[in-house]
Amino acid sequence: MGVLPTEEKKIFLNKLEEIRQKALEHPEEFWDEHARALDWFKQWDKVLDDKDKPSYRWFVGGKINASYNALDRHLKTWRKNKVALIWEGENGEVKKYTYRDLYVEVNRAAELLKNFGVTKGDRIAFYMPMIPELPIFMLAAARIGAIHTVVFSGFSSDALAKRINDAKAKLLITADGGFRRGKVIPLKEIVDKALDSTISVENVIVVKRTGTKVNMVEGRDFWYHELIEGIPRNVYVEPERLDANHPLFILYTSGTTGTPKGVYHSTGGYLVWVYWTLKWAFDPHDDDIWWCTADIGWITGHSYIVYAPLLHGLTSLMYEGAPDYPAPDRWWSIIEKHGVTIFYTAPTAIRMFMRYGRKWVDMHDLSSLRLLGTVGEPINPEAWEWYYEVVGKKRCPIIDTWWQTETGGFMIAPAAGIALPPLKPGSATFPLPGVDADVVDEDGKPVPPNTRGYLVIKKPWPGMLLGVWGDLKRYVDTYWSRFPGWYYPGDYAMRDEEGYFWILGRADEVLKVAAHRIGTMEIESALVAHPAVAEAAVVGKPDPVKGEVPLAFVVLREGYEPSRELEEELINLVAENIGPIARPAGIVFVRKLPKTRSGKIMRRVLKAIVRGEDVGDITTIEDRSALEELIEMFKS
Numbered sequence: 065m066g067v068l069p070t071e072e073k074k075i076f077l078n079k080l081e082e083i084r085q086k087a088l089e090h091p092e093e094f095w096d097e098h099a100r101a102l103d104w105f106k107q108w109d110k111v112l113d114d115k116d117k118p119s120y121r122w123f124v125g126g127k128i129n130a131s132y133n134a135l136d137r138h139l140k141t142w143r144k145n146k147v148a149l150i151w152e153g154e155n156g157e158v159k160k161y162t163y164r165d166l167y168v169e170v171n172r173a174a175e176l177l178k179n180f181g182v183t184k185g186d187r188i189a190f191y192m193p194m195i196p197e198l199p200i201f202m203l204a205a206a207r208i209g210a211i212h213t214v215v216f217s218g219f220s221s222d223a224l225a226k227r228i229n230d231a232k233a234k235l236l237i238t239a240d241g242g243f244r245r246g247k248v249i250p251l252k253e254i255v256d257k258a259l260d261s262t263i264s265v266e267n268v269i270v271v272k273r274t275g276t277k278v279n280m281v282e283g284r285d286f287w288y289h290e291l292i293e294g295i296p297r298n299v300y301v302e303p304e305r306l307d308a309n310h311p312l313f314i315l316y317t318s319g320t321t322g323t324p325k326g327v328y329h330s331t332g333g334y335l336v337w338v339y340w341t342l343k344w345a346f347d348p349h350d351d352d353i354w355w356c357t358a359d360i361g362w363i364t365g366h367s368y369i370v371y372a373p374l375l376h377g378l379t380s381l382m383y384e385g386a387p388d389y390p391a392p393d394r395w396w397s398i399i400e401k402h403g404v405t406i407f408y409t410a411p412t413a414i415r416m417f418m419r420y421g422r423k424w425v426d427m428h429d430l431s432s433l434r435l436l437g438t439v440g441e442p443i444n445p446e447a448w449e450w451y452y453e454v455v456g457k458k459r460c461p462i463i464d465t466w467w468q469t470e471t472g473g474f475m476i477a478p479a480a481g482i483a484l485p486p487l488k489p490g491s492a493t494f495p496l497p498g499v500d501a502d503v504v505d506e507d508g509k510p511v512p513p514n515t516r517g518y519l520v521i522k523k524p525w526p527g528m529l530l531g532v533w534g535d536l537k538r539y540v541d542t543y544w545s546r547f548p549g550w551y552y553p554g555d556y557a558m559r560d561e562e563g564y565f566w567i568l569g570r571a572d573e574v575l576k577v578a579a580h581r582i583g584t585m586e587i588e589s590a591l592v593a594h595p596a597v598a599e600a601a602v603v604g605k606p607d608p609v610k611g612e613v614p615l616a617f618v619v620l621r622e623g624y625e626p627s628r629e630l631e632e633e634l635i636n637l638v639a640e641n642i643g644p645i646a647r648p649a650g651i652v653f654v655r656k657l658p659k660t661r662s663g664k665i666m667r668r669v670l671k672a673i674v675r676g677e678d679v680g681d682i683t684t685i686e687d688r689s690a691l692e693e694l695i696e697m698f699k700s
């Protein structure tokens with residue numbers, strides 16, 4: 065696609081630049097105007113309060129409710145009987161909820177939560193499969209001002225317990241089990257194990273999904289279907305008039321230390337952000353069928369399966385199961401069956417489907433599609449081209465959205481809703497209005513075109529995280545200290561001579577495995593808990609489908625010998641501690657790890673070895689012979 069044609073460039077840049085300029089030069093005016101797209105109970109007194117920066121607060125004094133904006137306000141319009149949610153089960157079962165249906169179920173669920181004594185500010189943990197009760201309970205929590213914390217159902221009981229303990233959740237909502245490739249994942253059993261090491265959870269609500277036999281603890285655990293029966297369909301729960309900065313949810317994500325951090329978001333600023341970013345990037349229409357394939361256990365699902373589509377009154381599709389079950393055409397069959405018009409997924413999925421071959425795509429009529437989206441990791445040009453040609457038939461622009469759990473919504477993405485720039489495979493193009501992004505060197509100086517640097521965001525934006533739950537210091541240290549005054553996302557990036565942004569992957573010790581974020585330190589702490597392990601270092605090894613996979617280097621304690629069994633044991637230990645997504649692809653037993661003379665593990669060197677690259681400057685290394693052994697090992 066090459067260089068921008070001058071005319072086109074002008075039109076595009078003018079339109080986008082005009083809005084971008086306004087947003088950056090007069091942010092308060094800009095957001096004062098844009099926030100009115102939502103329904104507020106009370107208007108804000110101040111658009112942006114920066115007196116406690118970097119704990120910025122947006123729309124201070126404003127009162128709002130997420131559930132009201134997602135549901136109630138559509139009931140006053142023709143959208144009342146429009147389908148809000150299409151759900152497809154892994155077994156092919158389909159359920160549709162109109163806005164009115166969702167409203168009824170959310171009110172009932174909110175009443176149920178109140179009956180458990182849940183009140184404003186209480187935390188509710190979710191450990192659920194992709195079933196309608198998940199968004200229903202999220203919205204019910206939001207309705208009464210309870211803070212939801214959804215834990216991805218692929219995490220282990222240990223990981224679940226850690227998150228419950230950090231959030232001090234009072235109530236847990238789960239299901240008997242979840243379907244995955246026709247098999248049942250015993251969610252309630254995992255919950256029972258987790259609850260052995262928590263004290264805050266008083267009650268558990270269990271949704272029946274798989275019919276699996278579960279152990280119900282008398283007085284603690286209750287079946288949802290039994291409770292809900294007693295709640296009339298016309299029950300109305302008044303939506304709480306919440307402060308704009310009342311936390312809507314906590315979502316745990318991996319960082320560079322051993323413990324995940326509880327990123328928490330506001331109600332007002334977050335809703336404004338997801339509303340506008342969806343509008344700008346994907347230009348949604350009322351007749352769209354929007355499908356975001358993420359799991360609601362991640363931010364992508366929170367923002368773009370639940371909140372943003374419902375704020376817009378769109379029809380949002382939600383699929384329960386595995387992408388290639390029972391056959392590799394499952395996703396394409398869903399697009400055809402439901403007439404999906406906008407499809408949003410991750411590069412890792414595209415690469416998996418490339419491997420299955422285009423025949424599975426070609427079996428289906430995908431002519432309903434008009435836009436495609438991608439997120440989660442850099443998209444390689446081969447995957448981009450395949451997506452564009454085979455799925456989109458060269459008709460559908462690809463909206464590559466760069467953002468993070470912390471940013472709440474899209475940050476850098478082609479603005480199809482303003483003016484679509486000519487696309488370049490692998491570039492997320494330009495920052496959206498209100499995003500002051502730049503690429504800088506170690507010292508914070510902007511780097512020249514086509515040079516790798518660190519991505520930074522120089523101004524606050526409404527969707528930004530409120531903080532790290534219970535840990536202000538970690539919030540400041542992680543995001544605002546690397547380049548004081550600016551937000552540091554932890555990514556490498558580059559701009560080309562036309563100003564296009566190219567995200568080049570993580571600049572820190574965080575891996576993106578099949579688009580999931582996993583901290584190497586988390587895996588290392590799991591490994592060193594084993595009696596045989598003296599030291600461990602985890603690095604990402606390139607993988608053609610998953611992008612990268614964790615590979616662990618392990619030094620054993622005296623008296624232990626490397627073996628296949630021990631390798632298995634260690635890999636399983638990580639899966640038990642964190643979840644199957646963190647499972648190392650292998651354990652490399654080594655005599656010594658490459659370290660500097662001051663004792664720091666040289667991960668850079670390990671990374672280079674794994675990638676077959678030059679190890680670079682190793683003048684500070686403590687023991688050269690150990691390094692040479694390692695290089696030798698990877699030669700074969």
Ligand code: WT7
Nearest residue numbers: 364439440441442464465466467468469567581
């Ligand atoms: C990290 C955030 C945001 C939703 C899903 C992931 C990487 C995300 C892109 C993209 C290149 C991307 C970054 C980012 N990332 N989108 N379009 N191109 N890289 O959320 O788990 O918080 O991960 O994902 O490294 O920092 P997350």
